[in-house]
Amino acid sequence: MSLVYLEYDFKITPLQPATDILIAELGELGFESFVENETGLLAYILKSEWKEDMLEDLFVFQNPNFEISWTKKEIEQQNWNAEWEKNFHPIIVGEKCMVRAPFHKAVDIDYDIVIEPKMSFGTGHHETTHMMLQHILDNDFEGKSVLDMGCGTGVLAILAKKRGAGDVEAIDIDEWCFLNTQENVDRNHCSDIKAYQGDSSLLEGKKYDIILANINRNILLEDIPIYANCLKKGGALFLSGFYLGDLDAISSKCAAYGLEFEKNLEKNNWVSAKYVN
Structure with missing residues (x-):
C-alpha cells in the first residue's frame, strides 16, 4: 500500500530569509522534503x-x-530523490569552482565540490552562498584558521580547505546541517574540518584569521561583537544573508567593534561584504 503525504504550498514574501527559517522549523516537526520555487516553498510530511x-x-x-x-x-x-535530481543542476563560480551533486559528472576544474544538501541550506545556488564562494576564490586562505558560522551544508568550509586553509571549523545550530556538513566534509576528503552543533556561545576563547558567516541580518547584528572578538589582528570577516538595504546597518555595527568595511558583492539585491580589522 502506498504512503499518503500532505503537500503544503507556502506563499512567502519576501522569500529570504523566511524560506530558510521555515525549512529549518518544519524539519524539526517531521517534514521530510522541500522544494523551493518562485513563490515560496512546497513541503511534504507523512499524513500519519x-x-x-x-x-x-x-x-x-x-x-x-x-x-x-x-x-x-x-x-x-x-x-523524492528523482524529483530532487531533476531540479538540482551543478553551478560554476568564478570559472574555478564547481558545486555539484554526487550524480553529476565531474569536469576538469580547479575546485570540484560534491554536495548532497538533504534539508540543509548551501548548494551555491542561492545568491548569498554564491557570493561567499566568490569571496573565498578572490582572497588568500593559504594556512589561515577559518570559521564557517551557520555552515549549512559545509560548502564554504570545504572550499576554504581546498584553497589551502589550515584549521577549519564549521558550526550550525541545526542538527540536520551539522550532520550534513559531516557527511559532505567526508565526501570531499576534507575530514580534518571540525564540525560542531551549536551557536556563537561555542566561540568563547577562540581566535580565527578568517570568519565566514552567511546567516541573516538579525543574527549577524547580534553576533558581530562576538565575531570581532574572535578575529585575529589583520583578520577578515565575510558576511552575507542580508539585502542591500541592510548594508549600512551591518557596516555601522562592524565599525563600532573596530571592523572596517573593505568591499561588497551584490547579486539580485542580496549582499556579501568583507570587513577587516
Whole structure:
C-alpha cells in the first residue's frame, strides 16, 4: 500500500530569509522534503505524522516582516530523490569552482565540490552562498584558521580547505546541517574540518584569521561583537544573508567593534561584504 503525504504550498514574501527559517522549523516537526520555487516553498510530511495544530507555534509566523500563507492537499508517495535530481543542476563560480551533486559528472576544474544538501541550506545556488564562494576564490586562505558560522551544508568550509586553509571549523545550530556538513566534509576528503552543533556561545576563547558567516541580518547584528572578538589582528570577516538595504546597518555595527568595511558583492539585491580589522 502506498504512503499518503500532505503537500503544503507556502506563499512567502519576501522569500529570504523566511524560506530558510521555515525549512529549518518544519524539519524539526517531521517534514521530510522541500522544494523551493518562485513563490515560496512546497513541503511534504507523512499524513500519519501530521497534527492539526503543528504549525501554530512556529517562530517564522510571528515575524511581522514576513507574509506567509499556505494551502495543503493529499498526494501519493513520490520518488523524492528523482524529483530532487531533476531540479538540482551543478553551478560554476568564478570559472574555478564547481558545486555539484554526487550524480553529476565531474569536469576538469580547479575546485570540484560534491554536495548532497538533504534539508540543509548551501548548494551555491542561492545568491548569498554564491557570493561567499566568490569571496573565498578572490582572497588568500593559504594556512589561515577559518570559521564557517551557520555552515549549512559545509560548502564554504570545504572550499576554504581546498584553497589551502589550515584549521577549519564549521558550526550550525541545526542538527540536520551539522550532520550534513559531516557527511559532505567526508565526501570531499576534507575530514580534518571540525564540525560542531551549536551557536556563537561555542566561540568563547577562540581566535580565527578568517570568519565566514552567511546567516541573516538579525543574527549577524547580534553576533558581530562576538565575531570581532574572535578575529585575529589583520583578520577578515565575510558576511552575507542580508539585502542591500541592510548594508549600512551591518557596516555601522562592524565599525563600532573596530571592523572596517573593505568591499561588497551584490547579486539580485542580496549582499556579501568583507570587513577587516
